[in-house]
Amino acid sequence: MATVPEYAAWTARGVEMRLLEAAETLMLCPHVNGPKAFGSSMPDPLRLAIDAYASNTRRYRRKPDAAAIDRMEECWMWINGLPEPATRRIIYDWTRIKCSNRRSLKLFAVSNGLTERTLRRAVVRICESIAERLNEAHAPNLADGALASVKEAPKEQFNVSYQHHWRAANARPQIDPQLKKSRLV
DSSP states (O other), X not given: OOOOOOOOOOOHHHHHHHHHHHHHHHHHSOOOOOSOSSSOSSOOOOOSGGGGSSOSOOOOXXXXXXXXXXXXXXXXXXXXXXXXXXXXHHHHHHHHHHHOSXXXXXXHHHHTTOOHHHHHHHHHHHHHHHHXXXXXXXXXOOOXXXXXXXXXXXXXXXXXXXXXXXXXTTOXXXXXXXXXXXXXX
């Protein structure tokens, strides 16, 4: 029997970690190059028998799991729900630069006319606004491993205080005898 974690309110730090995880997941996804402009898109032919087996170095590419991709898409919906395009662009670029090693945050801040501290404050402010929206919508803040167990858990196990706010504790369903055909026995 899977245990379901308690509801926890979103914080700016939690949102920031989810956004960074989403950017890392995006970097792990395979890139599509499309057709070649010049030349053949087929792999090079094997000319010698030695080339057929173990002559090349082993290649390993990490791939994200399905739950990480789901969380990534959820994070993109959070960002796309922001009202201003400038804030969306800042948070997209910040997460991409933060997860890559090609460019520094200082160069990004200077190119946007900000200092590093001002950029950090802007990111925290954006994450706080996302966390506030999620808390107003009562979106669950679950750990990475807990997300799969919640999908499998029956609904009776949820201990969220706002789950049954619209009915009395001793309420019972009313059965209409004229609807026997539509009920499952």
